[in-house]
Amino acid sequence: MNTTFAPPVAALGDDARAAFLVRTYTHLLGAILLFAGIEIFFFTSGLAIPMAQAMLGVNWLLVLGGFVIVSWFASSAAVRAESKAAQYAALGAFVLAEAIIFVPLLVLAAINVGPSVIGAAAWTTLIGFSVLTAIVFFTGKDFSFLGGLVKWGMGLALVAIVVGVLTGFNLGTWFSVAMIGLAGAAILYDTSKVLNEYPEDRYVAAALTLFASVALMFWYVLRLFMSRR
Template identity: 30%
Template structure:
Protein backbone atom coordinates (compact mmCIF):
# COMPACT_ATOMS: atom_id res chain seq x y z
CA UNK A 1 0.00 0.00 0.00
CA UNK A 2 1.37 3.40 -0.94
CA UNK A 3 1.98 5.61 2.05
CA UNK A 4 0.93 9.23 1.86
CA UNK A 5 3.87 11.50 2.71
CA UNK A 6 3.56 14.01 5.52
CA UNK A 7 4.66 17.43 4.34
CA UNK A 8 5.84 20.37 6.41
CA UNK A 9 2.85 22.36 5.22
CA UNK A 10 0.19 19.92 6.40
CA UNK A 11 1.86 17.96 9.17
CA UNK A 12 -1.26 15.89 9.58
CA UNK A 13 -0.06 12.94 11.62
CA UNK A 14 -1.68 9.62 12.24
CA UNK A 15 -2.51 9.42 15.97
CA UNK A 16 -0.66 6.68 17.77
CA UNK A 17 2.13 6.37 15.17
CA UNK A 18 5.43 7.05 16.90
CA UNK A 19 7.24 8.19 13.76
CA UNK A 20 4.51 10.68 12.86
CA UNK A 21 4.25 11.99 16.42
CA UNK A 22 8.00 12.56 16.52
CA UNK A 23 7.75 14.43 13.22
CA UNK A 24 5.02 16.69 14.59
CA UNK A 25 7.09 17.29 17.72
CA UNK A 26 10.22 18.11 15.71
CA UNK A 27 8.35 20.47 13.37
CA UNK A 28 6.65 22.13 16.32
CA UNK A 29 9.90 22.93 18.13
CA UNK A 30 11.53 24.11 14.90
CA UNK A 31 8.65 26.46 14.10
CA UNK A 32 8.42 27.59 17.73
CA UNK A 33 12.08 28.60 17.72
CA UNK A 34 11.65 30.59 14.49
CA UNK A 35 8.50 32.37 15.67
CA UNK A 36 10.07 33.30 19.00
CA UNK A 37 13.08 34.73 17.16
CA UNK A 38 10.78 36.66 14.83
CA UNK A 39 8.86 38.03 17.83
CA UNK A 40 12.13 39.21 19.36
CA UNK A 41 12.93 41.06 16.14
CA UNK A 42 9.54 42.78 15.94
CA UNK A 43 9.69 43.64 19.65
CA UNK A 44 13.09 45.27 19.09
CA UNK A 45 11.72 47.28 16.17
CA UNK A 46 8.71 48.39 18.25
CA UNK A 47 11.03 49.44 21.07
CA UNK A 48 13.20 51.43 18.68
CA UNK A 49 10.09 53.14 17.29
CA UNK A 50 8.96 53.80 20.87
CA UNK A 51 5.34 52.89 20.12
CA UNK A 52 2.78 53.87 22.74
CA UNK A 53 0.55 51.75 24.98
CA UNK A 54 -2.50 52.45 22.83
CA UNK A 55 -0.68 51.14 19.77
CA UNK A 56 0.34 48.10 21.80
CA UNK A 57 -3.31 47.49 22.72
CA UNK A 58 -4.36 47.73 19.08
CA UNK A 59 -1.61 45.30 18.06
CA UNK A 60 -2.75 42.86 20.74
CA UNK A 61 -6.33 43.01 19.45
CA UNK A 62 -5.04 42.46 15.91
CA UNK A 63 -3.10 39.48 17.26
CA UNK A 64 -6.29 37.96 18.68
CA UNK A 65 -7.90 38.33 15.26
CA UNK A 66 -4.92 36.68 13.56
CA UNK A 67 -5.18 33.82 16.04
CA UNK A 68 -8.46 32.80 14.43
CA UNK A 69 -6.84 33.05 11.00
CA UNK A 70 -4.02 30.76 12.13
CA UNK A 71 -6.45 28.12 13.38
CA UNK A 72 -8.51 28.34 10.19
CA UNK A 73 -5.50 27.97 7.87
CA UNK A 74 -3.45 25.56 9.98
CA UNK A 75 -4.02 22.67 7.56
CA UNK A 76 -2.43 24.52 4.63
CA UNK A 77 0.75 26.37 3.80
CA UNK A 78 -1.12 29.63 4.44
CA UNK A 79 -0.93 28.73 8.11
CA UNK A 80 2.83 29.40 8.06
CA UNK A 81 2.27 32.96 6.85
CA UNK A 82 -0.53 33.44 9.38
CA UNK A 83 1.49 32.23 12.35
CA UNK A 84 4.43 34.50 11.53
CA UNK A 85 2.01 37.43 11.16
CA UNK A 86 0.46 36.54 14.52
CA UNK A 87 3.73 36.13 16.43
CA UNK A 88 5.23 39.20 14.78
CA UNK A 89 2.31 41.36 15.89
CA UNK A 90 2.37 39.91 19.41
CA UNK A 91 6.11 40.54 19.66
CA UNK A 92 5.66 44.16 18.59
CA UNK A 93 2.93 44.57 21.21
CA UNK A 94 5.57 43.94 23.89
CA UNK A 95 7.51 47.07 22.89
CA UNK A 96 6.08 49.52 25.46
CA UNK A 97 6.25 46.98 28.29
CA UNK A 98 9.90 46.21 27.58
CA UNK A 99 10.77 49.91 27.24
CA UNK A 100 9.12 50.57 30.61
CA UNK A 101 11.23 47.98 32.41
CA UNK A 102 14.42 48.78 30.54
CA UNK A 103 14.05 52.41 31.64
CA UNK A 104 14.50 51.30 35.27
CA UNK A 105 17.94 51.40 36.85
CA UNK A 106 18.21 47.60 36.77
CA UNK A 107 15.72 47.06 33.96
CA UNK A 108 18.10 45.06 31.77
CA UNK A 109 18.69 42.66 34.64
CA UNK A 110 14.96 42.22 35.24
CA UNK A 111 14.27 41.45 31.58
CA UNK A 112 17.14 38.97 31.38
CA UNK A 113 15.97 37.27 34.58
CA UNK A 114 12.46 36.96 33.15
CA UNK A 115 13.85 35.52 29.91
CA UNK A 116 16.08 33.10 31.80
CA UNK A 117 13.28 32.05 34.14
CA UNK A 118 10.94 31.46 31.20
CA UNK A 119 13.54 29.33 29.42
CA UNK A 120 14.26 27.27 32.56
CA UNK A 121 10.57 26.60 33.24
CA UNK A 122 9.78 25.71 29.63
CA UNK A 123 12.74 23.41 29.01
CA UNK A 124 12.46 21.74 32.42
CA UNK A 125 8.77 20.96 32.09
CA UNK A 126 9.06 19.92 28.45
CA UNK A 127 11.99 17.63 29.27
CA UNK A 128 10.01 16.08 32.11
CA UNK A 129 7.08 15.23 29.82
CA UNK A 130 9.32 13.98 27.01
CA UNK A 131 11.34 11.83 29.41
CA UNK A 132 8.53 10.33 31.49
CA UNK A 133 5.95 10.25 28.63
CA UNK A 134 3.36 11.00 31.31
CA UNK A 135 -0.14 11.89 30.13
CA UNK A 136 -1.34 15.21 31.55
CA UNK A 137 -4.67 15.25 29.73
CA UNK A 138 -6.44 15.00 33.11
CA UNK A 139 -5.46 18.64 33.74
CA UNK A 140 -7.61 19.95 30.90
CA UNK A 141 -10.68 20.86 32.95
CA UNK A 142 -8.67 22.50 35.73
CA UNK A 143 -6.64 24.56 33.26
CA UNK A 144 -9.75 25.73 31.43
CA UNK A 145 -11.29 26.93 34.69
CA UNK A 146 -8.01 28.64 35.54
CA UNK A 147 -7.97 30.49 32.22
CA UNK A 148 -11.53 31.74 32.74
CA UNK A 149 -10.72 32.91 36.29
CA UNK A 150 -7.55 34.67 35.10
CA UNK A 151 -9.48 36.42 32.32
CA UNK A 152 -12.24 37.58 34.68
CA UNK A 153 -9.65 38.76 37.22
CA UNK A 154 -7.77 40.70 34.54
CA UNK A 155 -10.93 42.49 33.46
CA UNK A 156 -11.94 43.20 37.07
CA UNK A 157 -8.59 44.84 37.84
CA UNK A 158 -9.09 47.25 34.95
CA UNK A 159 -11.96 48.80 36.91
CA UNK A 160 -11.14 48.09 40.56
CA UNK A 161 -8.01 48.70 42.58
CA UNK A 162 -7.27 45.54 44.52
CA UNK A 163 -4.22 45.61 46.84
CA UNK A 164 -1.86 42.84 45.80
CA UNK A 165 -4.23 41.84 43.02
CA UNK A 166 -1.74 42.21 40.19
CA UNK A 167 0.88 40.26 42.13
CA UNK A 168 -1.56 37.41 42.82
CA UNK A 169 -2.73 37.39 39.19
CA UNK A 170 0.83 37.25 37.84
CA UNK A 171 1.71 34.41 40.22
CA UNK A 172 -1.43 32.55 39.16
CA UNK A 173 -0.58 33.00 35.49
CA UNK A 174 2.91 31.56 36.06
CA UNK A 175 1.37 28.45 37.63
CA UNK A 176 -1.31 28.26 34.94
CA UNK A 177 1.15 28.58 32.03
CA UNK A 178 3.40 25.96 33.62
CA UNK A 179 0.46 23.58 33.73
CA UNK A 180 -0.39 24.36 30.10
CA UNK A 181 3.17 23.59 29.00
CA UNK A 182 2.82 20.15 30.59
CA UNK A 183 -0.64 19.68 29.08
CA UNK A 184 0.17 20.86 25.54
CA UNK A 185 3.45 18.93 25.32
CA UNK A 186 1.67 15.83 26.58
CA UNK A 187 -1.01 16.22 23.90
CA UNK A 188 1.64 16.27 21.17
CA UNK A 189 3.51 13.15 22.28
CA UNK A 190 0.29 11.21 22.88
CA UNK A 191 -1.27 12.13 19.54
CA UNK A 192 -3.86 14.53 20.91
CA UNK A 193 -2.53 17.33 18.69
CA UNK A 194 -1.43 16.24 15.22
CA UNK A 195 -1.01 19.65 13.58
CA UNK A 196 2.32 21.30 14.29
CA UNK A 197 1.05 24.82 13.52
CA UNK A 198 -1.67 24.64 16.18
CA UNK A 199 0.78 22.99 18.57
CA UNK A 200 3.24 25.83 18.00
CA UNK A 201 0.61 28.49 18.69
CA UNK A 202 -0.33 26.82 21.98
CA UNK A 203 3.26 26.61 23.21
CA UNK A 204 4.05 30.12 21.96
CA UNK A 205 1.18 31.61 23.96
CA UNK A 206 2.28 29.67 27.04
CA UNK A 207 5.80 31.07 26.76
CA UNK A 208 4.55 34.59 25.94
CA UNK A 209 2.27 34.80 28.96
CA UNK A 210 4.80 33.10 31.22
CA UNK A 211 7.44 35.69 30.29
CA UNK A 212 5.20 38.71 30.88
CA UNK A 213 3.93 37.31 34.20
CA UNK A 214 7.47 36.62 35.42
CA UNK A 215 8.53 40.11 34.38
CA UNK A 216 5.68 41.63 36.43
CA UNK A 217 6.58 39.46 39.44
CA UNK A 218 10.25 40.39 39.27
CA UNK A 219 9.35 44.06 38.90
CA UNK A 220 7.13 43.98 41.98
CA UNK A 221 9.74 42.08 43.99
CA UNK A 222 12.42 44.57 42.99
CA UNK A 223 10.19 47.50 43.91
Protein backbone atom coordinates (compact mmCIF):
# COMPACT_ATOMS: atom_id res chain seq x y z
CA MET A 1 0.00 0.00 0.00
CA ASN A 2 1.49 3.30 -1.06
CA THR A 3 1.09 5.50 1.99
CA THR A 4 4.16 7.65 1.31
CA PHE A 5 2.08 10.67 0.29
CA ALA A 6 -1.23 9.65 1.83
CA PRO A 7 -1.52 9.93 5.61
CA PRO A 8 -3.41 7.17 7.41
CA VAL A 9 -6.97 7.95 8.33
CA ALA A 10 -5.99 7.80 12.01
CA ALA A 11 -4.02 11.02 11.49
CA LEU A 12 -7.04 12.86 10.11
CA GLY A 13 -10.01 14.45 11.84
CA ASP A 14 -12.89 12.61 13.46
CA ASP A 15 -15.25 13.29 10.55
CA ALA A 16 -12.86 11.84 7.97
CA ARG A 17 -12.18 8.83 10.19
CA ALA A 18 -15.89 8.19 10.75
CA ALA A 19 -16.64 8.49 7.02
CA PHE A 20 -13.84 6.03 6.23
CA LEU A 21 -15.14 3.49 8.73
CA VAL A 22 -18.71 3.77 7.44
CA ARG A 23 -17.53 3.21 3.87
CA THR A 24 -15.26 0.32 4.88
CA TYR A 25 -17.90 -1.61 6.80
CA THR A 26 -20.58 -0.82 4.21
CA HIS A 27 -18.36 -2.38 1.56
CA LEU A 28 -17.62 -5.32 3.87
CA LEU A 29 -21.36 -5.90 4.25
CA GLY A 30 -21.71 -5.65 0.47
CA ALA A 31 -18.96 -8.24 -0.01
CA ILE A 32 -20.66 -10.63 2.43
CA LEU A 33 -24.01 -10.19 0.69
CA LEU A 34 -22.37 -10.69 -2.73
CA PHE A 35 -20.75 -13.89 -1.44
CA ALA A 36 -24.10 -15.13 -0.15
CA GLY A 37 -25.79 -14.21 -3.44
CA ILE A 38 -23.22 -16.11 -5.50
CA GLU A 39 -23.62 -19.18 -3.31
CA ILE A 40 -27.42 -19.01 -3.60
CA PHE A 41 -27.04 -18.83 -7.39
CA PHE A 42 -24.72 -21.85 -7.45
CA PHE A 43 -27.16 -23.93 -5.39
CA THR A 44 -30.43 -22.82 -7.01
CA SER A 45 -29.03 -23.18 -10.54
CA GLY A 46 -27.86 -26.74 -9.87
CA LEU A 47 -24.21 -25.85 -10.43
CA ALA A 48 -23.12 -26.52 -6.86
CA ILE A 49 -23.20 -30.33 -7.01
CA PRO A 50 -21.12 -30.75 -10.20
CA MET A 51 -18.72 -28.05 -9.01
CA ALA A 52 -18.28 -29.84 -5.70
CA GLN A 53 -17.80 -33.21 -7.41
CA ALA A 54 -15.12 -31.76 -9.67
CA MET A 55 -13.28 -30.09 -6.80
CA LEU A 56 -13.59 -33.12 -4.53
CA GLY A 57 -12.09 -35.24 -7.28
CA VAL A 58 -8.73 -34.00 -6.05
CA ASN A 59 -7.37 -34.41 -2.54
CA TRP A 60 -9.63 -32.41 -0.20
CA LEU A 61 -6.59 -31.03 1.63
CA LEU A 62 -5.48 -29.45 -1.64
CA VAL A 63 -8.75 -27.52 -1.64
CA LEU A 64 -8.02 -26.42 1.94
CA GLY A 65 -4.55 -25.38 0.87
CA GLY A 66 -5.99 -23.36 -1.99
CA PHE A 67 -8.29 -21.61 0.42
CA VAL A 68 -5.46 -20.70 2.81
CA ILE A 69 -3.32 -19.43 -0.07
CA VAL A 70 -6.13 -17.27 -1.46
CA SER A 71 -6.85 -15.86 1.99
CA TRP A 72 -3.18 -15.23 2.66
CA PHE A 73 -2.69 -13.19 -0.51
CA ALA A 74 -5.95 -11.23 -0.18
CA SER A 75 -4.34 -8.39 1.73
CA SER A 76 -1.50 -8.25 -0.80
CA ALA A 77 -4.02 -7.86 -3.61
CA ALA A 78 -5.64 -5.00 -1.73
CA VAL A 79 -2.28 -3.36 -1.12
CA ARG A 80 -1.29 -3.48 -4.80
CA ALA A 81 -4.59 -1.98 -6.02
CA GLU A 82 -3.94 1.72 -6.57
CA SER A 83 -7.11 2.98 -8.28
CA LYS A 84 -10.72 2.66 -7.13
CA ALA A 85 -11.52 0.56 -10.19
CA ALA A 86 -8.64 -1.80 -9.40
CA GLN A 87 -9.76 -2.04 -5.78
CA TYR A 88 -13.33 -2.90 -6.80
CA ALA A 89 -12.03 -5.43 -9.32
CA ALA A 90 -9.84 -7.05 -6.66
CA LEU A 91 -12.73 -7.16 -4.19
CA GLY A 92 -15.16 -8.65 -6.70
CA ALA A 93 -12.65 -11.20 -7.98
CA PHE A 94 -11.71 -12.24 -4.48
CA VAL A 95 -15.33 -12.66 -3.37
CA LEU A 96 -16.00 -14.81 -6.45
CA ALA A 97 -12.89 -16.92 -5.78
CA GLU A 98 -13.93 -17.46 -2.17
CA ALA A 99 -17.46 -18.38 -3.23
CA ILE A 100 -16.12 -21.02 -5.62
CA ILE A 101 -13.72 -22.48 -3.05
CA PHE A 102 -16.52 -22.67 -0.48
CA VAL A 103 -18.83 -24.73 -2.72
CA PRO A 104 -17.55 -28.23 -1.78
CA LEU A 105 -17.60 -27.44 1.94
CA LEU A 106 -21.14 -26.04 1.77
CA VAL A 107 -22.36 -29.01 -0.27
CA LEU A 108 -20.86 -31.48 2.21
CA ALA A 109 -22.34 -29.53 5.11
CA ALA A 110 -25.81 -29.44 3.54
CA ILE A 111 -25.82 -33.14 2.58
CA ASN A 112 -24.01 -34.74 5.52
CA VAL A 113 -25.24 -32.54 8.36
CA GLY A 114 -28.05 -30.31 7.12
CA PRO A 115 -28.45 -26.75 5.89
CA SER A 116 -29.00 -25.49 9.45
CA VAL A 117 -25.32 -26.03 10.29
CA ILE A 118 -24.38 -23.43 7.66
CA GLY A 119 -26.60 -20.82 9.30
CA ALA A 120 -25.27 -21.71 12.76
CA ALA A 121 -21.67 -21.33 11.55
CA ALA A 122 -22.49 -18.04 9.84
CA TRP A 123 -24.08 -16.56 12.98
CA THR A 124 -21.20 -17.79 15.15
CA THR A 125 -18.72 -16.17 12.78
CA LEU A 126 -20.68 -12.91 12.75
CA ILE A 127 -20.80 -12.81 16.55
CA GLY A 128 -17.11 -13.64 16.84
CA PHE A 129 -16.17 -10.98 14.29
CA SER A 130 -18.35 -8.38 16.04
CA VAL A 131 -16.82 -9.11 19.45
CA LEU A 132 -13.26 -8.94 18.14
CA THR A 133 -14.00 -5.74 16.23
CA ALA A 134 -15.49 -4.19 19.37
CA ILE A 135 -12.35 -5.09 21.31
CA VAL A 136 -10.23 -3.11 18.85
CA PHE A 137 -12.61 -0.15 18.76
CA PHE A 138 -13.26 0.20 22.48
CA THR A 139 -9.80 -0.61 23.85
CA GLY A 140 -7.96 1.49 21.29
CA LYS A 141 -5.12 -1.03 21.50
CA ASP A 142 -2.75 -1.44 18.58
CA PHE A 143 -2.76 -5.11 17.58
CA SER A 144 -0.09 -4.73 14.90
CA PHE A 145 2.16 -6.99 17.00
CA LEU A 146 -0.04 -9.90 15.88
CA GLY A 147 1.12 -9.50 12.28
CA GLY A 148 4.11 -11.79 12.71
CA LEU A 149 2.01 -14.39 14.53
CA VAL A 150 -0.61 -14.40 11.76
CA LYS A 151 2.01 -14.78 9.02
CA TRP A 152 3.85 -17.57 10.83
CA GLY A 153 0.56 -19.26 11.65
CA MET A 154 -0.53 -19.21 8.02
CA GLY A 155 2.86 -20.58 6.99
CA LEU A 156 2.65 -23.41 9.51
CA ALA A 157 -0.91 -24.15 8.39
CA LEU A 158 0.29 -24.53 4.81
CA VAL A 159 3.07 -26.85 5.95
CA ALA A 160 0.57 -28.94 7.92
CA ILE A 161 -1.72 -29.17 4.88
CA VAL A 162 1.15 -30.23 2.61
CA VAL A 163 2.21 -32.89 5.12
CA GLY A 164 -1.40 -34.07 5.30
CA VAL A 165 -1.56 -34.34 1.51
CA LEU A 166 1.69 -36.28 1.29
CA THR A 167 1.03 -38.65 4.20
CA GLY A 168 -2.75 -38.93 4.18
CA PHE A 169 -2.83 -37.68 7.76
CA ASN A 170 -6.20 -36.28 8.86
CA LEU A 171 -5.67 -32.84 10.40
CA GLY A 172 -8.86 -33.26 12.41
CA THR A 173 -10.81 -31.15 14.86
CA TRP A 174 -7.90 -29.53 16.66
CA PHE A 175 -6.56 -28.10 13.42
CA SER A 176 -9.92 -26.38 12.89
CA VAL A 177 -9.83 -25.03 16.45
CA ALA A 178 -6.31 -23.70 15.93
CA MET A 179 -7.30 -22.08 12.64
CA ILE A 180 -10.31 -20.40 14.25
CA GLY A 181 -7.92 -18.93 16.82
CA LEU A 182 -5.60 -17.82 14.03
CA ALA A 183 -8.54 -16.25 12.17
CA GLY A 184 -9.45 -14.37 15.35
CA ALA A 185 -5.90 -13.03 15.60
CA ALA A 186 -6.11 -12.03 11.92
CA ILE A 187 -9.34 -10.10 12.58
CA LEU A 188 -7.73 -8.23 15.48
CA TYR A 189 -4.64 -7.48 13.41
CA ASP A 190 -6.50 -6.47 10.24
CA THR A 191 -9.02 -4.28 12.09
CA SER A 192 -6.20 -2.49 13.91
CA LYS A 193 -4.32 -2.09 10.63
CA VAL A 194 -7.37 -0.66 8.90
CA LEU A 195 -7.85 1.87 11.70
CA ASN A 196 -4.22 2.91 11.96
CA GLU A 197 -2.56 2.49 8.58
CA TYR A 198 -5.02 2.78 5.69
CA PRO A 199 -5.46 6.13 3.89
CA GLU A 200 -9.02 7.45 3.67
CA ASP A 201 -9.33 6.57 -0.04
CA ARG A 202 -8.59 2.85 0.54
CA TYR A 203 -11.88 1.79 2.08
CA VAL A 204 -12.53 -0.80 -0.66
CA ALA A 205 -9.15 -2.40 -0.06
CA ALA A 206 -9.80 -2.28 3.68
CA ALA A 207 -13.11 -4.09 3.20
CA LEU A 208 -11.34 -6.77 1.15
CA THR A 209 -8.80 -7.31 3.91
CA LEU A 210 -11.52 -7.69 6.55
CA PHE A 211 -13.60 -9.98 4.33
CA ALA A 212 -10.63 -12.33 3.96
CA SER A 213 -10.41 -12.68 7.74
CA VAL A 214 -14.17 -13.20 8.09
CA ALA A 215 -14.16 -15.86 5.37
CA LEU A 216 -11.24 -17.66 7.02
CA MET A 217 -13.07 -17.81 10.34
CA PHE A 218 -16.35 -18.94 8.70
CA TRP A 219 -14.57 -21.76 6.86
CA TYR A 220 -13.10 -23.29 9.99
CA VAL A 221 -16.11 -22.64 12.22
CA LEU A 222 -18.20 -24.56 9.67
CA ARG A 223 -15.63 -27.37 9.53
CA LEU A 224 -15.63 -27.57 13.31
CA PHE A 225 -19.42 -27.72 13.48
CA MET A 226 -19.47 -30.43 10.82
CA SER A 227 -16.96 -32.55 12.73
CA ARG A 228 -19.12 -32.48 15.85
CA ARG A 229 -22.26 -33.85 14.18
